[in-house]
Amino acid sequence: MKVDNPQAFAYIMQEEIYLLNKDKGLCTGSAIEEQAPTETVPVHSPAQPAALVAAEQSMALATPVLNTPITPQPIVQTPDNEFNYLGKNNKNFVVLVNYANEEHIAASHLAALESILKRKDLTLDDVAILNVNKYAPVKLTALAAHFTPKKLVIMGADSLPEGIGKLPLNQPLQGKKTHVLYSFSFDEMMSSNDNKKLFWEHMKTL
DSSP states (O other): OOOSSGGGGGGTSOHHHHOOTTTGGGGOHHHHHHHSOSOOOOOOOTTSOHHHHHHHHHHHHHSOOTTSOOOOOOOOOOOOOOOOOEEOOTTOEEEEEOOSSOSSOOHHHHHHHHHHHHHTTOOGGGEEEEEGGGTSSOBHHHHHHHHOOSEEEEESGGGOOBTSOOOOTTOOEEOSSOEEEEEOOHHHHHTOHHHHHHHHHHHTTO
């Protein structure tokens, strides 16, 4: 077999068998080092689907850097709704009123309400009188969570809580947990004996 370049024998035979003494100098360590690749670069095979290459690249981008510090997010807590009301709500009997210039209720209206409650064998400690003007718009869900009312009296259209829907006037409604009466405001009732009588008739059913 004739080989023009003696270095080609390195791929088919052992070096000590085929190299002549005059050719050994051609295959020195420096010549081999010059031919050796300095870096191996992985190349995707042309037969590899492009979708697979893209998926691998996406996975590489999605890999978290373990040494990157993570800043904890502050926890924001919503405080519970606090209502300033008159009474102790011992019997879960809630009365909603609306007064722009009173903390709770006008003194003359409170005297009338206490007289009505007394006729029902109730005291001020048994109820919670809430002036919704201070919390407008007050939500029904917030009232339910705070007071757990078994009986709810709404005095006037401007006392209706948000989310209660449309209620018929002076027609008591019995819900699953709450007996509701939507009636006149005290200003409307105190100026009319008929309104007072109608209000009392419905209050007796609560």
